[in-house]
Amino acid sequence: MSGAWEWLPWRRLRAHGIMGMNERNGDFILRYNPRPNFPLVDDKQKTKAIALAAGIPVPDLYGVVEIEHQIEELRLQLSPHDDFVVKPAHGSGGEGVLVITGRVNDAYRRASGSVASEEELGHHISNILSGMYSLGGMPDCALIEYRVKFDPIFTDISYLGVPDIRTIVFRGIPVMAMLRLPTRASDGKANLHQGAIGVGIDLATGRTFSxxxxxxxxxxHPDTGGEIEGVQIPHWEDILALTARCHDLVGLGYLGVDIVLDGELGPLMLEMNARPGLAIQLANRTGLLKRLRTVEGLRAVPEALGERVALAKALCR
Known part of the structure; x- marks a missing residue:
């Protein structure tokens, strides 16, 4: 990790609680995430069904394509919708996600502004079914769902795509969060490895750092020029409570939860991750380890969401 950490000598990283991949895997994922529960978050269709059953808001599911023959029925299936998102049920890192923002005659307009024919849309879905974007390259299915229209507060600090909020939740308590902002380099996707911006969030207030x-x-923002620091995330209390609830659904002690803010519908749970990355430490310019060990040392975690949210806010003080 260079650049953002140049102000911090390597020998001091440990003193600042910076957690590495091996420690994350051995001390937290292996210890707190039962392997049989991984499919509950690795399969986005299962995740959505579990969330809906629990009353957690998610983007509406318009349809599922499981076999090649169903691609022929897409025109009729999608006729009520001018815009939508196509994604692999077992994808990761934003791979294979296609965002359609409108129609142009018999074709579909992508978020980038380019146009995809019906044949190209079908070909993309066929690639999803083949497992091109899935974990392990296994055959997959394609989900077609509501396209989130992000909250207006993000208009000046996002390029094309929808920002999301990634929160690390440990033992049901949110311990660190960041806002992920799409850029031209990320092709409008909110994934850091594709070129999105990671912005730390103060857990206590919901305001962004640099x-x-x-x-x-x-x-x-490199594309819009909008100021990133000092943005107050709307519905912050609700977001923290929502991420805490997600832990209860899937039985994973160490969990990443992605929330999007729709301009009309408010916070929606987009997906969960049993192996969330560590770049969130860069975004917040602080380590995860101290907060994780603090939560690990609790004799019991409160059941009440309000108490868990209060604990989350206290972690960064």
Whole structure:
């Protein structure tokens, strides 16, 4: 990790609680995430069904394509919808996600502004079914769902795509969060490894810090020029409570939860991750380890969401 950490000598990283991949895997994922529960988050269709059953808001599911023959029925299936998102049920890192923002005659307009024919849409879905974007390359199915229209507060700090909020939840308590902002380099996707910006969030207030882009600190969005620091995330209390509830659904002690903010519907749970990455430490310019060990040392975690949210806020003080 260079660039954003240049102000911090390597020998001091440990003192600042920076957690590495091996420690994450051995001390938290292996210890707190039962392997049989992984399919509950690795399969987005299962995740959505579990969330709906629990009353957790998610983007509406318009349809599922499981076999090649169903691609022929897409025109009729999608006729009520001018815009939608196509994604692999077992995808990761934003791979294979296609965002359609409108129609142009018999074709579909992508978020980038380019146009995809019905044949190209079908070909993309066929690639999803083949397992091109799935974990392990196994055959997959394609989900077609509601396209989130992000909250207006993000208009000046996002490029094309929808920002999301990634929160690490440990033992049912949110311990760190970041806002992920799409850029031109990320092709409108909110994934850091594809070029999105990671922006730390103060758990206590829901206000953003400066951001990290390609391992460099940034205060403005490189494409829009909008100020990244000091943005107050709407519905912050609800977001923290929502992420805490997600832990209860899937029985994973160490969990990443992605929330999107729709301009009309408010917070929606997009997906969960049993192996959330560590770049969130870069975005917040602080380590996860101290907060994780603090929560690990609790004799019991409160059942009440309000108490868990209060504990989350206290972690960053």
């Amino acid at each position: 951001g990290v882009w390609h391992d460099s600190l940034v205060g403005e």
